[in-house]
Amino acid sequence: MFMIQAVIILFTPMALTAPIWYQILAVNVIVALVLGWYLYKQWYHMEFSYDEAGFRLRKGKTPTVSHMWKEFSRVSLARNEYGEFRVRLYGSGDPFEIPVSKLKLDAFRFRLDVMNLVAMSQVS
């Protein structure tokens, strides 16, 4: 959309666009804010909650994923190539990852909390 607009402005005589430069800028800022907010909510916004029994994670508009701590037996802290930390939970199936850096949690401390929760769930 911004590309199309840039091309239109490029080929429009300057005399026509010059009086409305500020209006064009304002429209672009508003569109970018609205579109950015919509895309963020649609794809990137994360909702995470947990208690002694389990946790729920939702990314964007995808369905909420929920697991019980007792489904997992081993916990690790993994770092990807962008330096983001994830708490990796190993159970009987594929490992599940909680994106702690994206959730703005203290990765090292949260991993220890998760380890305690997993250990407690194994006992009960």
Next chain:
Amino acid sequence: MNATQDALARLEKQMMTGRGRWVADFNESFRDYRVGDVTFDVFISGNTRVKGFIISRLFSFFLNPNYEVGFFAISTDPENEPNPRRLRKWILAVKSVMTKSEMKWAWLALIGQSPSESASKCVQEATDPAVGVAYIDVTSRQVISADTHLGRQLKKYVRV
């Protein structure tokens, strides 16, 4: 958190985000990692081919070997001080993980307070070329390393 546990936490962070990254991409850390009847307080797996953006990735691809490596840490106390038998058991546990994960080398850091002379001597005499051993004394902030290349390297990259 006591001094040893605090040092362990700092060491883990150093390996994953600090100085350790100059040596290898230590990217997955386990706490209380059990191997047979040995429990390592920290085990971090990594690879010597450091990842990054375009230039570092290219540099790493052409210059660095693609080795799986590991970092193990175990806390010691006066009842659990390193002696030849105990150290051998720990090294064997490290080596069993190395075999399973096809690691080329590993570091074993022992963390404790004021080691006895026999414990220091035992660490210095750990001559396994594939496992670099060092004792980190939290009290004096000194590192005693084995007289091997990996041991000396570990001493260089660890800060208490």
